[in-house]
Each structure stands twice: as C-alpha cells, then as structure tokens.
Amino acid sequence: MKEGGQERNIIVETVARVMIPFIQLFALYVIIHGAGGPGGGFQGGVVFASALILMVITFNLAGGRKRFPESINTLLSSLGIYIYGGIGLLALFFSLGAAQYLNYGFIPFTTLFEENRALAMDFVEIGIGVTVMAIITSIFFDLAQKERSGKKEEEGSSSWNGSLQKSLQNTTTGSSSSS
Amino acid sequence: MKRLRAIAFILIFLLSGLFIYVAEDIPPLGDPMAPPIKSVKLFSMKMEQIVPLLNQGRIPRELSKELVKRGLPLPSHIEKIPGVKGEWDAFITKEEPHYAKEEKYYWIKQKGGEVEVSRYAFVVRWIEKGLKETAVPNMVTYGLADYRGYDTLGETTVIFTAGVSVILLLRRRSRL
Numbered sequence: 001m002k003e004g005g006q007e008r009n010i011i012v013e014t015v016a017r018v019m020i021p022f023i024q025l026f027a028l029y030v031i032i033h034g035a036g037g038p039g040g041g042f043q044g045g046v047v048f049a050s051a052l053i054l055m056v057i058t059f060n061l062a063g064g065r066k067r068f069p070e071s072i073n074t075l076l077s078s079l080g081i082y083i084y085g086g087i088g089l090l091a092l093f094f095s096l097g098a099a100q101y102l103n104y105g106f107i108p109f110t111t112l113f114e115e116n117r118a119l120a121m122d123f124v125e126i127g128i129g130v131t132v133m134a135i136i137t138s139i140f141f142d143l144a145q146k147e148r149s150g151k152k153e154e155e156g157s158s159s160w161n162g163s164l165q166k167s168l169q170n171t172t173t174g175s176s177s178s179s
Numbered sequence: 180m181k182r183l184r185a186i187a188f189i190l191i192f193l194l195s196g197l198f199i200y201v202a203e204d205i206p207p208l209g210d211p212m213a214p215p216i217k218s219v220k221l222f223s224m225k226m227e228q229i230v231p232l233l234n235q236g237r238i239p240r241e242l243s244k245e246l247v248k249r250g251l252p253l254p255s256h257i258e259k260i261p262g263v264k265g266e267w268d269a270f271i272t273k274e275e276p277h278y279a280k281e282e283k284y285y286w287i288k289q290k291g292g293e294v295e296v297s298r299y300a301f302v303v304r305w306i307e308k309g310l311k312e313t314a315v316p317n318m319v320t321y322g323l324a325d326y327r328g329y330d331t332l333g334e335t336t337v338i339f340t341a342g343v344s345v346i347l348l349l350r351r352r353s354r355l
Contacts, residue, residue: 035315040323042334074346081339084332098276102328105277113277114314121315121324128335135342142349 016058023051031129035121041128048129049136061144073138080131087123218286218297222249226294233257233267233287233294242287242296251298255281265289278312 031044056064088102095106104120105113202208224245232239236257243253254269269285282304286297305322313321323331 034320034324035317037317038319040320077339077342081332081335084335088328088332095276100276102332103276104325104328112314114312117312117321117325118314121313121320124324124328124331125320128331131335131339135338138342139345142345145350 034125041125045129045132048133077134080127083127223293223295
C-alpha cells in the first residue's frame, strides 16, 4: 500500500480539494492588488505555485504534469519576461524617439500620463507573477522527477515517462491485489 | 593553514564591522532619536549677509560661489519652508519629460551662528511626489515596478535563469 509514496490519505485529499481553488484565487488577488496595497508579482506567483505544488503532493506527480504540461510550463516561464520587456518596448515605441524604455507613462492606455503608469505597473506585476509561478513549479517538478528517474534507472528502464507509467501500474496493481 | 587563518581573521573583522554598521540603524541598539536619513550635509557658511537674501527668495552670491567651488549645481530659486523658522528649500532645474522642470535639491538651515547647506536624498522625492507622479498609493509597488523598473526586470531575469539552469542540470531526455 505504501510503496512509491502512493498512499491515499482521504483527509489530505479532501482538504486540498477544498483549499486549492481558494489559494489560487488568493494568489490572483495578491497579484492584482499589488498596486493598491501589500502584494505584488513575486508574492502572488509564489502563492500560485504553492497551490500547484500542493495539488501535486496530494494527488500524484503524473496527474499534476498532465494538468500543467511541460510545454505550457516552459512557455509561461518565458512569457512573463516577454510581457515585462514588451511593456518596456511599447513605452520605447510610443515615446516617439525619446527612447524612454520602461517609462510606462507614454503607453496610451488612457489620456492621463500618471494613470498610464499605474496601469502598466499592473501588467508588469502580472508578467512577474507568471514567470515566478512557472519557474518555481518547474524547479519543483524537476527535483521530484530526478529522484524518481534515479530510482528507476537502477532497474534499467530507458525513459522517464515509461518508468513512471510502469511504477504507477505497479502501484495500482499492487494496491488492488493487496486490497 | 596560516593563510587560511589570516583570511578568516580578516573576514571576521569585516563582518563585525558590517554588523555594527547595520546594527546602528536598529532603533533598540542605536540612537532611538535618530531622524530618518533624508538629507546629506554638504557644508556650512557664515550667516550674516545670507539670511535676509534667503528670506527675500534671492540667491546669495557667497552661496553660489561656494557651490561652484565644490562642483555642485546652482539653484534656480529659493523658497522658505512654510511654518518653520530659519529653513529654506533651494530648487534646481532638470530635464525630465512630462514633469515640472524644477526639483527640490538643497535644504538650507539656520543653525547657531552658521547656515548649513544639505542635499536632499532621493527618498524625499520618492515619498513626497510618488503618488502624484504614478497614481499608485502603494509606495513599495511604485518603487519596485516604476522607479526601479530596470532592477525588477533584472530580478525576474535572475529567477528565469535559475529555472533554466535547473532544467539544464536535472531534466533528462524529456521533451522540452
């Protein structure tokens, strides 16, 4: 029952199922609220990543990777910096030759210079949050997968995916046979 | 071994110096009445002829001569701080798009028999004009994302680099 850390704990699963949406909502609140109060991109991104990590710890690694695949993870981790640098480049273009990189006031969201700065700051915070979330999740997945693949390589399997599927099959068959 | 010991000694010395430098700013350990660092003292001058000119809002010739001698920018005009006796603000001209062309730069204070000239730190502008300039009420956010935008872009890039290096070191034979 306990092999491979695949023990089902009904209390942890229920609590996580209830809490994860609220943690994610709180993370979005922290990111958006960064301009008006305490909060910001770094903190919100970390809270969002912690929700994903809680999901992966509670349920299993393969299920977590299915919901948040590697391709999307890699895309998001660079997308945040692209948003940030893109806002800076927009300011560069709209300043019309004054070369005001990252001077957000020149981007014409509204007619007021100061309001433009406030709005672009929100977009920048969103960019930071996306990058931090994706990178922390990616680091977590890489560390967790490394341990597993090392364990399975002793048995001589070739790829990580195959080994994980094998291990999952083993655990499911083992649990069914034992129960 | 001897060299290691010497290096360790030097490091301990430097670290203790750093600790004292930092601990002085903690209120229970340092001076509890210390004001926040809002200005840096530059020099002080004799006051007899200067004060009436300063009260009229004109720039005394002695003051500008002293500033030129020290390589500091000349003030464009001088204002009395309302409500305080014997303190003046001196403004300099600057070139920034979309904002007022004058910025508060020197803080002139009557002290004993002399007039003390200080330079305002950037924090003063940050605190006093941040909300007006960026329309964001959170001082930390407009500092982080606007005034120090380059810094934050670099921080985000550092986090991205950390993630990429973890991918390069630990991820094996999986599709990217």
